[in-house]
Amino acid sequence: MGCLTLQRLVPALSLLGLVWTGAAAAEGLDGIAPYKMLRSLQFVQDSVVLGDHSAAEMQRFMLSTIDKRLREADASLFEEPRNVDAALIYAMSGGNPATLEFLVARDIDGNFDNRVTDALRKYLSGKGTLIAKTLGDMVTEYRDTKVAPYLALVAGNVMIPRDPAKALEFYDWARLTAPGTIVEEAALRRSLAVAVEGGMVDKAAAYANRYARRFLHSPYASQFADLFVQLVVEHNDSFDEAAIGATLVYMDVDRQREVYLRIARQAAIKGRNELARQAADKARLLSGTEDGADALAMLYGGLAGIPTSEVGAAIEAIAAIPDEILSPSDRALRDAAAAIAEEVVRKPELDSPAQAPEPSVALSNDASIPQAPATDEQQDPTAPASVPQSVSPDTAEAETVGNKDQDPEFRSFVDTGRSKLEAIDDLLKQEGIN
Helix, strand or coil: CCHHHHHHHHHHHHHHHHHCCCCHHHHHHHCCCHHHHHHHHHHHHHHHHCCCHHHHHHHHHHHHHHHHHHHHCCHHHHHCHHHHHHHHHHHHCCCCHHHHHHHHHCCCCCCCCHHHHHHHHHHHCCCHHHHHHHHHHHHHHCCCCCCHHHHHHHHHHHHCCCCHHHHHHHHHHHHHHCCCCHHHHHHHHHHHHHHHHCCCHHHHHHHHHHHHHHCCCCCCHHHHHHHHHHHHHHCHHHCCHHHHHHHHCCCCHHHHHHHHHHHHHHHHHHCCHHHHHHHHHHHHHHCCCCHHHHHHHHHHHHHHHCCCCCHHHHHHHHHCCCHHHCCHHHHHHHHHHHHHHHHHHCCCCCCCHHHCCCCCCCCCCCCCCCCCCCCCCCCCCCCCCCCCCCCCHHHHHHHHHHHHHHCHHHHHHHHHHHHHHHHHHHHHHHCCCC
16 A cells, blocks of 8 residues: 555544544544545545445545534634635535535635635536636646645536536646546546547547546446447447457456447447447357346347348347346337337238229319318418318328228228337437437
């Protein structure tokens, strides 16, 4: 264990020891300077993003403990600049924004920089875009202080709507000045999001690779996985198997399989059929003896095969998947795919009403031919000539079909088609396609 880690571990262990001493804990905490308590919080937060999820509960406890300490601290304590920095970092690390308001309100000696506190108060209240430039200037001014990486992270957050490229610069600066910390993890993850949304494929690939190497066990890694899948599916022309593998190589088999399944699912829904097949095949190879994972790979690979000449094999693969190993959303996806595949392979019926020749109508000026009733308003010249504007589309359809409505086979065909289309429509809405 390195010297730096030991230095950060000692305050954390000291604080934990005080916590478990019962009634003596309150007295002990009163004697600890806020900046020392903050070091313990930073250690715990960094441990969480490095994979120690058991520290999450301690993080919540320490945030509340530091909050209490800051509110009860004598004003003279903030004559020490490190305690001022601790209060600011606490506010930017998930602390109670009202505590910063409280400290600033009673700061009669000017220990807090009003420019920084005012900017942070606006940011924490959701008005960060109003002070984007101010925060950017502060990052430069405070670059050699403990608060600098946190200010850079905040500046990147507020700069995204105005200048994504500038936001990436702030994120880069934040992570390079606070390596191995929760600041670097957040900066990398948000950089990936900005690059993916902005179509910066090369940058996004580099951020994804770096995140996979450093923070794969973070509790926020699922967000990274979603962003990586989005990157691969939306920019699949820029990613071959080797490019995907360059990032996934840092993952264990289970995580690799999960990512390939996500890629296959999204690619199938988006119509990236070749990518869906490749990802499904890769997931199937990694599934081992897990029937559930193998079934999902078959489902997503089958979806990709429906629009191809392999539709028959796709139908068989999809139909063989048991309901009980699929989630409700995947069952709906399977049913919709099966309905589409059924229509693809359905043979046309020669005696079906849909195949009947159109009746010929002789054009005539004979006054005995019924005419559309006259209207006071001028008719739309783009409207179909055979359907008066005063007639609704449903009525027009009924009149056009005529006696076909009396044919039970035809009626069943129409109703079945409509129900399948509605089911597919609902599914796509659920997936966010519409």
